[in-house]
Amino acid sequence: MVIDAYLRKPMWADPCFMTPMRILVAHNFYQQAGGEDEVFRAEVALLRRFGHDVCTFELHNDALAEMSKIGMLTTTLWSGSAHRDMRQKVRQTGAEVVHFHNTFPRISPAAYYAARMEGAAVVQTLHNFRLLCPGANLFRDGKACEECIGKRLPMAGITHKCYRQSTSASAGVAALIATHHAMGTWRNAVDLYLAPTEFARKKFLAGGLPVEKLFVKPNFVDPDPGIGLGDGGYAVYVARLSAEKGLETLLAGWEKLGGSVPLKIVGDGPLAHLVAQTQKTTPNIEWLGRRALAEVYDIIGRASMLIFPSRCYETFGRVAVEAYSKGTPVIASNHGAPGDIVREGKTGLLFEPGNGNALADAVRKLMADPALLAAMRRESRIEYERRYTGAANHAQLMTAYGRAIEASRSKARKKSANDAA
Numbered sequence: 001m002v003i004d005a006y007l008r009k010p011m012w013a014d015p016c017f018m019t020p021m022r023i024l025v026a027h028n029f030y031q032q033a034g035g036e037d038e039v040f041r042a043e044v045a046l047l048r049r050f051g052h053d054v055c056t057f058e059l060h061n062d063a064l065a066e067m068s069k070i071g072m073l074t075t076t077l078w079s080g081s082a083h084r085d086m087r088q089k090v091r092q093t094g095a096e097v098v099h100f101h102n103t104f105p106r107i108s109p110a111a112y113y114a115a116r117m118e119g120a121a122v123v124q125t126l127h128n129f130r131l132l133c134p135g136a137n138l139f140r141d142g143k144a145c146e147e148c149i150g151k152r153l154p155m156a157g158i159t160h161k162c163y164r165q166s167t168s169a170s171a172g173v174a175a176l177i178a179t180h181h182a183m184g185t186w187r188n189a190v191d192l193y194l195a196p197t198e199f200a201r202k203k204f205l206a207g208g209l210p211v212e213k214l215f216v217k218p219n220f221v222d223p224d225p226g227i228g229l230g231d232g233g234y235a236v237y238v239a240r241l242s243a244e245k246g247l248e249t250l251l252a253g254w255e256k257l258g259g260s261v262p263l264k265i266v267g268d269g270p271l272a273h274l275v276a277q278t279q280k281t282t283p284n285i286e287w288l289g290r291r292a293l294a295e296v297y298d299i300i301g302r303a304s305m306l307i308f309p310s311r312c313y314e315t316f317g318r319v320a321v322e323a324y325s326k327g328t329p330v331i332a333s334n335h336g337a338p339g340d341i342v343r344e345g346k347t348g349l350l351f352e353p354g355n356g357n358a359l360a361d362a363v364r365k366l367m368a369d370p371a372l373l374a375a376m377r378r379e380s381r382i383e384y385e386r387r388y389t390g391a392a393n394h395a396q397l398m399t400a401y402g403r404a405i406e407a408s409r410s411k412a413r414k415k416s417a418n419d420a421a
Helices: 035-049 061-066 069-077 080-093 110-117 155-159 167-183 198-206 247-257 272-281 293-302 318-325 356-367 370-387 390-420
Strands: 022-029 053-060 097-100 121-125 192-195 214-216 235-238 263-266 285-289 305-308 330-333 348-351
Touching: 022 035, 022 080, 035 053, 035 318, 035 390, 053 061, 053 080, 069 167, 080 110, 097 110, 097 390, 110 121, 121 390, 155 167, 192 198, 192 390, 198 214, 235 293, 247 263, 247 272, 247 356, 263 293, 272 285, 293 318, 305 318, 305 356, 318 330, 318 370, 330 356, 348 356, 356 370
Parallel strands: 022 053, 022 097, 097 121, 121 192, 192 214, 235 263, 235 305, 263 285, 305 330, 330 348
Antiparallel strands: none
16 A cells, blocks of 8 residues: 555654644544444543544434435535624634534534634544535446536536435535535645545545645554464355345355355344344354454454455445554455455455455455465564554654645745735
């Protein structure tokens, strides 16, 4: 995986590293919990562990049930209340940096402007492709879709009802993208964007974000859950049971394997019925549903391999890094973020997206070669220790924040000079 050279500077080269910072971390929780929520909580905990003064600004989408459609659209485009509350929060905390995870829809891009008005630098982590795609995942009709990338008004997203299978809802998100393109929000109101992988960075560059503001900083696993034994003799899938996550590819691969390799499936979702059906015809598939994180780590740690068959363009794929932390190699589809995270033949194997036969072949190859599997277990743990620990991530965050603060101050100096002239 490529990490921008600036973010790989030695931690002692950054003047911010040794000084505790005042940081405000903002996140809009979805109605259904997801990976973005976990990253938000993990980064807040990490920053506090390293001694920084961290406050949070949190809203939850449960409140949307009480809003009218017009109210929801207005809030999505520009939330006056979030703008007011963000200004007050930055003023109270004296935050040097406001780090946004998700703003959709209740925080809205209005909060960027509020933070800047109070003199804070603005950082946005790009957890999904919402700035480019009304559906946020560049996925349509069972395959990757790039039709809206680079479009100021993503009409295809409206035509194909890419957000919640609704024309009106998709039009609302498209209006968000178009309005803030026109306002220059994406180019001017954010000082630094953090893309979790080089693959995601390239997609946002194609979508028009400024090259000088886009940097790669992966997600991480902290605290270290410790290496597993890998003694279970099974494969594991941990993800939402949905089309974009490649569940159908997974099940097709296991039908091809004929149950010769045990499979544990952790998660729930709209395609749960397919898992139940396949269990009846294919032996050695165990559906565990949702499990607590500690139990999930134990299951991953005892597995021979983790299967990551996603058919959409993932921006990262935290479950792969969780597998590495346990010393478990990953078999993943060869597109999107997995191609950046999985090192072919070293930390896992890659296969053609959507190809159940190719997945089955990769599983057979790894299960048939204990020496290769053992070598991959060692290399996977080394990869975690090198790239995905809390300490490594903290160093990258500090360098990123330092860059954002300098960009913010430079812009303020230029504005002051122009006003004086």
